[in-house]
Structures are given as structure tokens and as C-alpha cells.
Amino acid sequence: MAMRLTSDSFKDGDYLAAEHVLSADYGFGCNGGNRSPHLRWEGAPPETKSFAVTCFDPDAPTGSGFWHWVVVNIPPSVTELPLDAGNPASGKLPAGALQVRTDFGKPGYGGPCPPVGDHPHRYLFTVYAVSMERLPVTADTSPAVVGFYLHFNTLAKATLMGLYKR
Numbered sequence: 049m050a051m052r053l054t055s056d057s058f059k060d061g062d063y064l065a066a067e068h069v070l071s072a073d074y075g076f077g078c079n080g081g082n083r084s085p086h087l088r089w090e091g092a093p094p095e096t097k098s099f100a101v102t103c104f105d106p107d108a109p110t111g112s113g114f115w116h117w118v119v120v121n122i123p124p125s126v127t128e129l130p131l132d133a134g135n136p137a138s139g140k141l142p143a144g145a146l147q148v149r150t151d152f153g154k155p156g157y158g159g160p161c162p163p164v165g166d167h168p169h170r171y172l173f174t175v176y177a178v179s180m181e182r183l184p185v186t187a188d189t190s191p192a193v194v195g196f197y198l199h200f201n202t203l204a205k206a207t208l209m210g211l212y213k214r
Contacts, residue, residue: 051092053175053206057085057131064171064210070161074152078161078214084117084134085210089127089175093203096124096177100198102191105160107169110151115191116171117157118148120183148189155187160212168213177203
């Protein structure tokens with residue numbers, strides 16, 4: 049069975065609801081709830097030693113996309129993250145999991161907020177089955193370095209795409 053990622057918050061290819069959009073405190077002009085969506089996965093290889101979850105916008109006008117969420121070292125017994133797990137103050141991440149700095153400059157979920165009038169952006173939520181128990185990273189490690197480790201230590205992965213446009 050191939051690895052599969054689903055959500056109670058949105059279906060693959062759906063537009064993300066306002067509760068998942070970036071909040072006004074970030075200063076980009078969006079007024080959403082900034083709550084990370086619920087995510088559930090299945091079909092990971094038996095040799096999985098941890099999971100990682102990311103949210104990436106390949107359509108951001110940066111030349112290199114935009115990392116909205118990076119979580120690593122999720123224990124192998126965990127197969128779901130609840131709504132708002134990406135809020136560092138929520139306490140909803142499983143013990144041992146680590147949120148890493150995003151392109152907003154700090155750890156935690158930062159929702160969609162593409163430029164006004166731009167085409168719909170794709171938000172790729174990906175879960176990785178990892179062959180290492182713990183990636184050698186800290187909360188201040190860049191998403192590119194996490195991506196480097198995931199490139200060489202991913203056993204399987206699954207992606208769910210949400211859309212957003214303003």
C-alpha cells in the first residue's frame with residue numbers, strides 16, 4: 049500500500065478555509081485564523097523511525113518558493129496531527145516533535161497569504177516517513193537544511209494540496 053495523506057480540514061485540490069489563512073499579526077494583509085489543518089496519514093513503511101510534515105508554496109514570488117510549516121522528529125507511532133498543532137502555544141504536537149524555522153523566520157505554522165490578484169497558489173502539505181529517529185536539526189535550522197536531510201532519509205511520502213487566492 050502506498051503512503052496516503054488525508055485531512056478533515058480540506059480535500060486534495062480544495063481551497064483552504066479562512067481559519068487556515070495567515071493572521072493579521074504577521075503584517076502581510078491577511079486576516080485568517082492561522083490554524084494548521086488536521087492531517088492524517090497511513091501506509092508508512094514498517095522501517096519508519098520518525099515522520100516529518102511540511103507545507104510549501106511553490107508559487108510564491110520569491111524565486112525559491114515559501115516554506116509555511118516544517119515539523120520533524122514526529123514519533124513513528126503518530127499518524128495524525130490535530131487542527132492547530134502548528135501553533136507553538138497549543139501544546140498539540142506529539143512529544144519529541146520539533147517545529148523548525150519557516151520562511152516567516154520562526155518555528156510554527158504560518159498560513160497562506162499570496163499577493164492580492166495573483167493566481168491561486170498551491171500549498172503542498174507533505175508527510176515524510178523517515179529512516180532516522182531524529183534529524184540532527186534545531187528549531188533555528190533552515191527549511192533547506194531539513195530538506196537536505198529528508199532527501200537522503202525519506203522512505204516514502206505523500207502530499208495533499210490546498211489552494212488559496214486573494
